[in-house]
Amino acid sequence: MKDTVFIFLLSFLCAAVYAEDKSILDFRASTESVNNAVAIQNAIDACASTGGGIVHFPSGVFLTSTVFLKTNVHLNLHAGAVLRGVTNLNAYEGNAIIVGESIRDASIHGLGRIDGQGNDSNFQLGDGKGRRPHVILLDKCTNIKVKDVFLYNSASWTLKLANCDGVQVDNIRIYSHGNYNCDGIDINSKNVVISNCIIDCDDDGICFKTDAPGFAVEHVTVTNCIVASNCNGIKFGTGSFDKFKNISISNCVIRKASENNMRNWKKLLRGVTSDTTVISGIALEVVDGGIMDQVTITNISMQDIQTPLFIRLGNRHGAGTLKNVVISNIIASNESLITSSITGIPGHYIENVTIRDILFSYVGGAEKKDAAVIVLEKEKEYPENRMFGSVLPAYGFYVRHVKNLTMENIQCRVRNIDSRPAFIFDDVHNIWLNDFQVSVPAEGSPIIKLIESSDVSITGFRSTESVPLFLSVEGKNTANINIGSNNSDKIQQKVFYDKQIKKSEIKGL
Numbered sequence: 001m002k003d004t005v006f007i008f009l010l011s012f013l014c015a016a017v018y019a020e021d022k023s024i025l026d027f028r029a030s031t032e033s034v035n036n037a038v039a040i041q042n043a044i045d046a047c048a049s050t051g052g053g054i055v056h057f058p059s060g061v062f063l064t065s066t067v068f069l070k071t072n073v074h075l076n077l078h079a080g081a082v083l084r085g086v087t088n089l090n091a092y093e094g095n096a097i098i099v100g101e102s103i104r105d106a107s108i109h110g111l112g113r114i115d116g117q118g119n120d121s122n123f124q125l126g127d128g129k130g131r132r133p134h135v136i137l138l139d140k141c142t143n144i145k146v147k148d149v150f151l152y153n154s155a156s157w158t159l160k161l162a163n164c165d166g167v168q169v170d171n172i173r174i175y176s177h178g179n180y181n182c183d184g185i186d187i188n189s190k191n192v193v194i195s196n197c198i199i200d201c202d203d204d205g206i207c208f209k210t211d212a213p214g215f216a217v218e219h220v221t222v223t224n225c226i227v228a229s230n231c232n233g234i235k236f237g238t239g240s241f242d243k244f245k246n247i248s249i250s251n252c253v254i255r256k257a258s259e260n261n262m263r264n265w266k267k268l269l270r271g272v273t274s275d276t277t278v279i280s281g282i283a284l285e286v287v288d289g290g291i292m293d294q295v296t297i298t299n300i301s302m303q304d305i306q307t308p309l310f311i312r313l314g315n316r317h318g319a320g321t322l323k324n325v326v327i328s329n330i331i332a333s334n335e336s337l338i339t340s341s342i343t344g345i346p347g348h349y350i351e352n353v354t355i356r357d358i359l360f361s362y363v364g365g366a367e368k369k370d371a372a373v374i375v376l377e378k379e380k381e382y383p384e385n386r387m388f389g390s391v392l393p394a395y396g397f398y399v400r401h402v403k404n405l406t407m408e409n410i411q412c413r414v415r416n417i418d419s420r421p422a423f424i425f426d427d428v429h430n431i432w433l434n435d436f437q438v439s440v441p442a443e444g445s446p447i448i449k450l451i452e453s454s455d456v457s458i459t460g461f462r463s464t465e466s467v468p469l470f471l472s473v474e475g476k477n478t479a480n481i482n483i484g485s486n487n488s489d490k491i492q493q494k495v496f497y498d499k500q501i502k503k504s505e506i507k508g509l
Contacts, residue, residue, distance in 0.1 A: 057081040065091035069100040077112025087120040096137035107145040118155035119178025127180040132156040157183040164189035176201040194222040205229040209239040216243035237285030254302035270390040271337035278305040285383040289318025307385040308332035309340040323351040337391040344401030356408040364414030371420040394424040410436040419443040426451040435460035446472040459485040473497040484508025
């Protein structure tokens with residue numbers, strides 16, 4: 001028994017020696033200093049040298065350039081503490097205010113603020129230009145937590161997770177509107193949990209990236225977040241050289257940013273109702289030869305967005321694959337003529353997509369000529385909702401080069417009279433469109449337009465309005481269309497089809 005007590009006491013004393021708390025004030029950090037990086041680094045290094053512990057940042061404003069987090073060290077920013085980045089670019093040894101490189105079992109937490117001073121004139125280098133510092137950069141780290149802190153006014157991407165394995169980001173707030181490229185959280189890591197965060201930034205809110213081959217972004221969950229952006233709310237890409245796999249996003253709200261200092265959407269794009277809008281609420285992009293597989297997105301509410309869903313398989317640096325995606329329980333209010341779209345490229349299909357329980361309110365207002373817009377392939381162009389122009393020829397969903405598509409319990413409404421079809425399917429195969437309600441297009445446009453598509457089952461349509469034309473079918477390869485299970489009481493003409501199509505290919509007339 002005495003031996004057991006001795007061993008316990010020895011273990012306790014060792015832990016006390018090797019896990020010591022430090023204050024940056026003990027290392028001559030001062031609110032009067034022009035740069036506290038040396039003092040803060042000495043505190044971190046001293047803590048690490050004894051096996052780790054907590055480095056405390058008391059209330060006050062402390063200027064600093066880069067400091068490097070170490071294994072087993074935890075930075076605690078007390079309420080009222082502000083760690084403020086200096087504005088001299090040459091002072092930064094690393095590419096962030098706080099950098100963690102190849103460390104493990106560390107954290108950044110507390111109720112304080114980390115301020116990047118991104119609006120300073122020294123950082124105003126232009127869109128995509130210059131090596132501007134992040135607020136936090138974690139690279140090749142394991143088991144890291146970022147919790148409760150307020151990340152403010154970054155000069156570049158705010159929180160960058162690069163090649164890490166095991167990161168938890170919980171209950172943080174981000175506000176970055178002082179510069180270009182101020183993403184909220186950029187994820188190029190695996191085994192990541194993002195939860196309970198409020199993000200308000202000029203560029204993409206939460207962005208998944210695989211910027212180079214060799215590291216997959218996988219096993220990631222994002223939940224219970226509010227995301228405000230002048231670009232994309234939740235985005236996969238543009239960098240898409242490797243895998244996005246086994247990723248779940250749920251219970252999030254997407255809204256317009258609190259301020260807009262750089263965008264002029266009303267001048268740039270016809271039909272956009274406000275400069276302060278989100279580009280795409282949800283953007284899934286594979287354009288660099290990578291793979292997207294097993295992505296689920298559910299319970300999302302968004303407003304003041306140009307495009308609710310933008311799904312793009314392109315060939316900027318190689319044609320990859322995009323498959324096995326489920327999107328459900330989405331409510332959105334749109335503010336442009338750029339509808340939701342799902343587009344592959346010739347010979348490379350998006351596959352196995354399910355979209356269900358959707359309620360979209362579109363601004364509408366497009367004319368008959370807009371229904372005839374030719375959508376160019378633009379295989380190698382940068383992916384963005386406006387890549388096809390400021391208007392798409394359908395007001396609800398424009399879908400092209402897709403196989404195995406299920407759309408169920410869909411409601412698309414327009415707030416202003418619109419002359420475009422609700423749905424266009426072009427080179428789409430094995431479609432099930434079921435249980436849907438839409439606003440009836442003006443000027444005799446059909447509810448649905450099929451082009452060069454096959455194995456199509458359209459069921460469960462219902463309407464309280466008179467429908468001049470339900471379905472338009474064209475293209476010599478269009479075949480095996482079944483429209484037999486719809487409420488046709490309000491439909492004046494079920495189908496219009498061109499001479500290339502045999503009547504026998506359309507069932508349920």
